[in-house]
Amino acid sequence: MRAYVVFSSTEPVLVVSRQSIRSRPVLDELRRIGCLKFIAREVPIEQVQCLYGRLYDIIEEAIDRGCPLRVLDYNGRRIFRWIPFSDFGPAFRKEMSPAADTTSGPPTNTAAKAAPATNQPADTSLRWPLVEGSIHALR
Numbered sequence: 001m002r003a004y005v006v007f008s009s010t011e012p013v014l015v016v017s018r019q020s021i022r023s024r025p026v027l028d029e030l031r032r033i034g035c036l037k038f039i040a041r042e043v044p045i046e047q048v049q050c051l052y053g054r055l056y057d058i059i060e061e062a063i064d065r066g067c068p069l070r071v072l073d074y075n076g077r078r079i080f081r082w083i084p085f086s087d088f089g090p091a092f093r094k095e096m097s098p099a100a101d102t103t104s105g106p107p108t109n110t111a112a113k114a115a116p117a118t119n120q121p122a123d124t125s126l127r128w129p130l131v132e133g134s135i136h137a138l139r
Contacts (some may be wrong), residue, residue, distance in 0.1 A: 001060065003048040003072070005088065006030070008038040011076035014083075015040075016048070016059050017069045021092055025068035036096045042089035048072070051082050 002091045003016050012052050030038065034067050052072060059070045073079055 001045050002062070003043050004040040005043055005079055005083065006035065006038050007039045008035045009136070011074070012079055013071050013076075014043070014073040014079050015069055016056070016063065016072050018043075018063055019068060021094075023068075027094065027096065027120050028070040030094075031096050031098065036098055038094055040092045040094070042092075043083050043087055047083065047087060071094075 001016060001018055002020065003014060004021050006013050007017055019026050021042070056072065059072050062070050
């Protein structure tokens with residue numbers, strides 16, 4: 001197992017995968033959830049196991065059932081409080097085109113409202129999927 005802190009257009013998230021962040025299935029999953037441009041840094045999996053306990057075990061079971069990647073934590077403050085920068089591995093940068101995945105298309109947010117009529121362009125950035133109880137569900 002591997003764990004990565006992923007920095008994208010929204011707050012940092014902690015993801016877990018059996019494969020490298022550079023592998024095609026993991027990149028495809030990141031693309032599917034709308035993370036097209038990001039910087040990822042590996043963190044020690046043993047530390048993540050200790051910090052997250054049973055939640056880590058649940059995520060690991062989901063990965064064992066075939067998910068290439070799962071989000072373990074989407075709270076950037078908690079991630080930064082629990083994992084010191086000295087434990088971050090080297091940075092991996094990636095910028096992907098949404099056109100590479102023609103089967104599923106970008107995720108849609110059914111809760112999104114129409115942008116108000118202004119001279120500013122609408123925010124078309126994609127967000128991490130809404131998770132019940134997450135801070136994103138409050139936005």
